[in-house]
Amino acid sequence: MTEYIPHTPEDIKKMLSAIGLQSLEALFSDIPEEVRRRYRPLGLPRGDEAGVRRHLEGLAERSTGRGLIPFLGGGIYDHFVPAVVDYVVSLPEFYTAYTPYQPEVSQGTLTWMFEYQTMICELTGMEVANSSMYDGATALAEAVLMAHRTVGGRRVLVPRSLNPQVREVLATYAWGAGLELLDVPYSEEGKLALEGIPDELCALVVQQPNFFGVIEDLSGLKERIGKAFLIVYVNPIALAVLEPPGSFGADVVVGEGQVLGNPMGFGGPLLGIFATRGEYLRRMPGRLAGRTVDAEGRPGYVMAFQTREQHIRRERATSNICTNSALCALAATVYLAALGPEGLRQVALASMERAHELADRISSLPGYELAFSGPFFNEFAVRCAHPEEAVARLREAGIAVLSPKLVAKAGLEGAFLVAVTEKRTQEELSRFVEALKGGR
Template sequence: MPYIQNSDADRAAMLERIGLSSLQELFASIPEDVQLKELPAIADGLSESELQAHLAELGADNQPATGSCFLGGGFYDHTWPAIVDHLMQRSEFLTAYTPYQPECSQGTLQWIFEFQSMIAELTGCEVANASMYDGSSAAAEAVLMSMTQTRRKRVVISEGVHPETIETIRTYMHHMEAEIVIAPLDGGLTAWEGLINQDTASVLVQQPNFLGGVEELESLAAEAHAAGALAISSVYPVSMGLLKSPGAMGFDIVVGEGQSLGVPLGYGGPGFGFFAASSKAVRKLPGRLVGQSVDTKGRRAYTLAFQTREQHIRREKATSNICTNNSLIALRGCIHMAALGPEGLEEVAAVSRQRMLALVEALEQSGVPRAFPEAPFFNECAFRMENEDAVQQLKDSMLEQGLHGVLPLSRWFDNMDGIFTLACTEKVRPEDIHLLASLAASCQTQVPA
């Protein structure tokens, strides 16, 4: 019996001690007519080696990128040092619960404190929490928090925010009498003109945006504040190696998806969301917070702080319903950031962008221009081909060469036929950039204009 240690003899002795004669009697409180008469209709159990073989067979139907992965759209194929995977298998991290008993959880509590510190530094904010489910739900919680703080019910969201994040926010806010205003993209960047007013609870911008464009943030924060609204930014954390942090430009809340900080692509999860804000908002924050304190002997010690915001204490009056977050994955991010250090983060950001610059140049030479040439880009960029067929053809020919890439934007946006994005990380091989460019050149010539 998998993973159950007791033998039949053990079970018999235990039943006797309880004063029962069969296992069935343990379930006497379940009405008999709703007890299963037969076993559930699921397949018979496998041995460990059969399981390995089965998963290998199933996994053979998947095609992870064998060459470079040029897909972006929120998840990026960065590398990480071996120390991350090594430490993740420390079972004291892996198999611990939420650190409600601080004395036997100082390991988890201290790394969360360090994680919060690094996220605060990265985003330019004063405080950060212990993690959220992902970047999209973190953005939704940020928008909700802005409505609570301002007591306003109108939010202005850039069309350049990840479409699945906007969908998540719409779901979270569906039942509220609140207004979501979408600030449109114009030339690959957000046009906010005339949309931020005295009823606005917050503005939400993504940096870089879903099309790869680097948005102008400083004036946006000022405009939001002038209207009494909060400024919220979702950021791609690797870009913080080169780009100014939203916090430094006056943003009130900075959230994001942490997957690019040492987390495998994992078909979209689990990554981790992060949530940072100014310290005056601490009592309104969703999720767990770890604080530094002392023990009874005055020694430094860490503990969960401000638990009275949370559901297990405040129940229906809690700031959020979040309980389990994505802690272990945030630990990956914590170790990864510490392994990089300031220079390492800058290097990853720089090489990722250098690859993107090389790709832009190579594609332009192949006759595939940037779709929005006026918009500055970071490591992801929108390109234009004649039509959707050409885009599909490029995608297919890349796949034949083991390259993943090409996100056709028509999936999410109107009037974007023939426009697609590609992203680069430091893992992208220069030879694959040239291969991609030559594939693009042949797709361009084969499709009649």
């Protein structure tokens, strides 16, 4: 028996006897004999704790990327995570619980969900936020589906400067729902270049800052698209210094919340942020915590508006989502609480400062220039004659950037993308510049 299963032969005997069966095999007599006969084992011997640890440690060691300095972003960023975050998400009553279906024994989860919703509303400038989606990409896809359900229309304007991975997920969902994605080009500055507004439009998507790191001007967009949804896909760290999309009339704000206290984790699990206007409360996907009172009139929290959800509404639900990204949202809650408004602003400012310093130093090197002239946050595209060679030299110096091949997915050829967080040191910035100087 493995260490996770407590039944002794004596226990098994007693339990079988209470059931009135002779053997464990008899418990499976209802599975057609033919099906049981076809079973083929994996050929996997029983392991032990030390051996399993050794095997997984071996795999963890094998990824040479673990030693590289990540000047690599493209949607996932290497921000500093205070120790209190992992302390809290490791508290067993948090991480070994499930969805708070029974609120009286889930006040811990429901209270932090309520705190998280408050923080996301504050960051985005929206009126209501759910307690998480799987990731930014599916949050965006769900926002587009919600726009379609709300305003009708089968067309969605999607910038070429949207993160390509996110766009690929959106394209899969859009095909499933019979929606059409139309490209919006970017200008020489790297900004959204919205031209005509097509008919049958249900949403305009804008990424803030966009895939190239460029800060978009959101003013006037909502006015141009009328009743169609303005959906803004954000980096929540940037919202410490950028005017929130809510101020520009956004209907839904979504984004990738990994940056808020979650590890890069090879891209998962992630945290989908989803916030909208109060009038769309009943149309939004995902779980919501709400404040109420108990039988003695004391405040407490429950899951609210569950009638939107699949376990009640079934095929008429606002989404199929059930399991979400709760623990990642708890990490975000603790991260934002630990930083406070000043700390979050400092993370944003330090990232932006270092990014601009590095960008200045790179663009002063002969043969290198920034691909766009627009204002940027903590990420920028560098153009040069032989970007693959430049990336290889950086790699030799122990530095990772986003490859020209991945940048080209957003239509920009001959460039690599550089992201800088507050974790990058002066020494690392210098190493970057020296590596580029190393050759032409």
